[in-house]
Amino acid sequence: MTERVRVAVIGGGPAGLTAAAALAPAVDGDVLVLERERETGGIPRHSDHPGYGLRDLRRFMSGPAYARTLTGSALRAGARLETEAMVTGWAGERTLEVTSPRGRRLVEADAVVLATGARERPRPARFIAGDRPDGVYTTGQLQNLVHLHHRPVGRRAVIVGAELVSWSAVLTLHEAGCRTVLMTSQYARPEAYAAFGVPGRLAFGVLVRPRTRVVAINGRGRVASVDIEHLDTGRRRRVPCDTVITTGDWIPDHELARTGGLEMDAATLGPRVDTALATSLPGVFAAGNLLHPVDTADVAALDGRHVAAAVLAHLAGGPAAAPPGGVSLTADAPLRWVAPQLVRPGGPPPSRGKLLLWTDEFRTLPRVAAVQDGRVVGRTRLPWPAAPGRVFRVPFSLVASADPAGGPVHLTLE
């Protein structure tokens, strides 16, 4: 069976729902959101603490409330939200294979928006050796267990990572009656330490160990301890615990982007997009953390609003393919990635007029330069720190005067 729709949005998280809400009133025909979970809302559904909605809704709310609000807006705008509907592959350029309890079918769309999000790398992908006991979770699984399934976790946890999301894990553990005894961070200045370190220690008694990593997990049946190593001295220590949470270390959920043959960005591991959020395939767009692993939910949502313009232009019969050419953006170490990666001639500025960057080194007052063919085309100094484990944003004007016919623009930390 094949169903035809105008727009298919894959993923009903903040990005997908917001894209659908922006598109539905303007599109003549169906805007269908395909979501594989039983509820729409994406990760915020199970992230039950305040911290959502600031930039997009200008409110400060909990994850579940945010998920409900975005779902309501998409529905009121006239989008069709289908849950328990997983896109498992492609049957053509913009034709999707969909499995749901209602059947297996094809959905053929004039435009497709990929908004499949990102997830944390689990333990095996981090090469943590040792036994395979119960009690090792990502933050995502932890929050699913605690907030959606009301499961107990352990009593003493070690958290791998000290990013923003790691503190979200601390909150969840606290609520579940589990004490965080230690957080490890490979960085000298742990990511979110500045913001949370002191209050975290005061409120929850959490100790953050910079420049350490967990090298092994011990325990049969249930976690009994972890071995941690200091990255500079090599000194090792065994820390008793019954729970290990591997946090952060994000990877986009890029399976469909790759199996669809989209050009990929080697740095974000998401599809390569231009400032309008168009991918390398005509009529296929992308939004949210699939493109920048990871920024906060409001930024993902605002991607969804931003992508609507390009989708509408495509539906209105704009050029079948985006104009060739354009300037590539690349991030030089210690910057890890930049998004979006392509500035096309005549293209719009990116969402919120910002380029998103990820750094692997801490800088108190970062200076970022844009260099094209050996020439500095822009420079900016930020009044706040650039820290590993969270996105930092620079104005698009940094690259605005790049030569559209020139080579790639390198973004560097000075």
Place this chain on the structure above:
Amino acid sequence: MSTYDVAVIGGGIVGAAVARLLGGTSLSVALLEARDDVGDGTSKANTAILHTGFDAKPGTLESRLVARGYDLLGRYAEATGIPVERTGALLVAWTREQLDALPGLRDKAGRNGYTACEIVDAAEVYRRVPDLGPGALGGLTVPGESIICTWTTNLALATDAVNRGVRLLRGHRVTEVRTGPDATRLVTTAGEVSARWVVNAAGLGADALDALFGHDRFTVTPRRGELLVFDKLARPLAPCIVLPVPSSAGKGVLISPTIYGNVMVGPTAEDLTDRSATGTSEAGLEFLREKGATLMPRLMKEEVTATYAGLRASIGHDDYLVELAADQRYLLIGGIRSTGLTAGMAIAEHVGELLAGHLDLTPRAALPEPPRMPNLGEAFPRPYQDAAAIAADPEYGRIVCFCERVTKGEIRDALASVVPPAGLDGLRRRTRAMNGRCQGFYCGARVRDIFEGAAE
């Protein structure tokens, strides 16, 4: 306490195959397994290759039983739906010395009764496996080598055994043996079991059990093999099994597609003393990353989905050790190191031949059909892709584990199966749930709820 005609100890592939065979006769049979599930020992953690036996030591029992097992299991897989992919293997030579060894390996294969090997040049090696790292000098093809699902194999044999009337006793670790004139009493962690004959298929525990029968003929050395499993998106990089040229140090590190659609690198080979040391080691994982990076640099750009380790039951002796002690009504199956998945059914057949002089092994009339196992193979249709199955039963359209596309219908079926899982790991082996790239980020909590029967 009733007395069984035969008690088989060990619910791995070998024990399950023996129990299934004996269960097809008029004998009463019990299958005792120490753990709470079958297939939870070495049979769950191997490289899952259906071996032709081309590189066995000619003239050994192992050589004969691997070749025979290859045919038996191949046919049984067709009958039961155990997924098998006939990918073939390519042995790759990276040094002059290895290149020079290829003709000898081809001849050895011939002496093992396998004549399909061909020597190919470097260009052909890269044509077959374009993503191989630089420096390959040539290769030897082994077209028959195949990949198979080791979990389903163990489960199919155990299910078949139970369907044939074998009494499966899980959670029965044999701790003491009392041999009497007519029957042997096996003291287990869950009470006593009495049997006239006893078959020892205890894998890593076979020497300890053998000692309980008063023997002192061998020692099992657990030889750990660690493996890295790469993301499914890497699967096109490994169109066939890529084998190293074997050396005195062992079979070496291979790259293989897996039946679930991943790519695997391993195993390491390291002698240990602890028979329960199935954890991975830092050194092992590091070694495999380095090895993988030379063999196939592109693979290292892909994500790792899982790491695991298995223990081979090595006995410092170059062959299987299968011996009958008729006076004790006892049979030992020892040293089934690195080929037991393939050879299991042939080992059972061999055991049948040894016992035939003492027990009536005439097959019973009207045996139940072999079970039809749920397909876990990526290359064959799965319920989530099957429009008719979903139309008939919407639970096959309700995907619970997104990465592996496991539906609620499959989990329900596994929980209601003849040999149901005892825990989440058992459920993984029956369905693939939680085995994917997210390792439970999305579905872990829900799968646990479903397993424990929580209301949804």
